[in-house]
Amino acid sequence: MYINFLKVVFIMMLDDFIANDEVKTELEQAMLSNKLPHAIIIEGAKGTGKKTIADIIAGYCVCQGEKRPCGTCPGCIKALHKSHPDIFIADGSNSVEINIEAIRNIRQDAYIMPNEARLKVYLLLDCDKMLIPSQNAFLKVLEEPPANVIFVITVTSANMLLQTVRSRSRIYTLYPVSNEQAAGYLLKKYPEKPYDEILRAASLCDGNIGKTAEILESGGEQSSKLANDIFSAIANGKEYDTLVLTSQMTTNRNFASSVLDFLLENAAECVKVSVGGSSDSEIAKRVAAAKSKNRILRLAENIDRAKEILSTNVNLSFFSTWLASVLKL
């Protein structure tokens, strides 16, 4: 319990957010001088830490400590437990939570004084699907901003929002960090995992912390092993084995996605060897010697397509059968 609590506090402090120094410095100064903009857009790819920054801002708004957010005062503790009455969270991936009616409710609510904190904060998370009417309704709040209120929107790209909304907000852009930075950070979160495994997962995700954590959570070792088995079945032309092995991917979508990432890495290694690069992988050398570069590229394309299909609501049993049929060299 104590350890869990420490873990949560750990990500509440700006100092512990890795890289993205420009954003951190600017936010820190704004917080120290009590000049946080009343409307903030945090943009960045999935897993770059948008929600973490949004949580830090929410902590700042309700903290009762000296250096906000302190992570230990009653306000921060309530924020960490998602039970603070002055922190409102709307999940934009559920479009109902940011539809026009929801935004109108937020607008009304925003003019009511905070319950117990200095500031009230509205986190509108993952607003990629926020429709124009909702954005226009939101714009009305920004045009006459209520006192003591901070709005935070997170979105993949601020360009998905109306120019009028953007121009009234401060936009902070988050970038993925280097693989080594990501691995170093995640090693603190997953001390039981070997560094090499974390670094390998981070490399697969281009240093994207959220995605790397997903792979680690979903059991990176198992997915890497299954991917290697599938790849060797493909390389040996054993279609039935491929089918049996892909059926093991149906347990969970994150797991399946992580297996595909490792498969893609295998294919990329073969392509590298087939264009004259060196590799430690025996199977990559063997495949590159036996198959044309175009065949390997087609396999990589199919794996990529599978990733896209997996991100839709596809039935996993159908998916694994279809996958086996396209995993051929």
Ligand SMILES: [Zn+2]
């Ligand atoms: Zn605090």
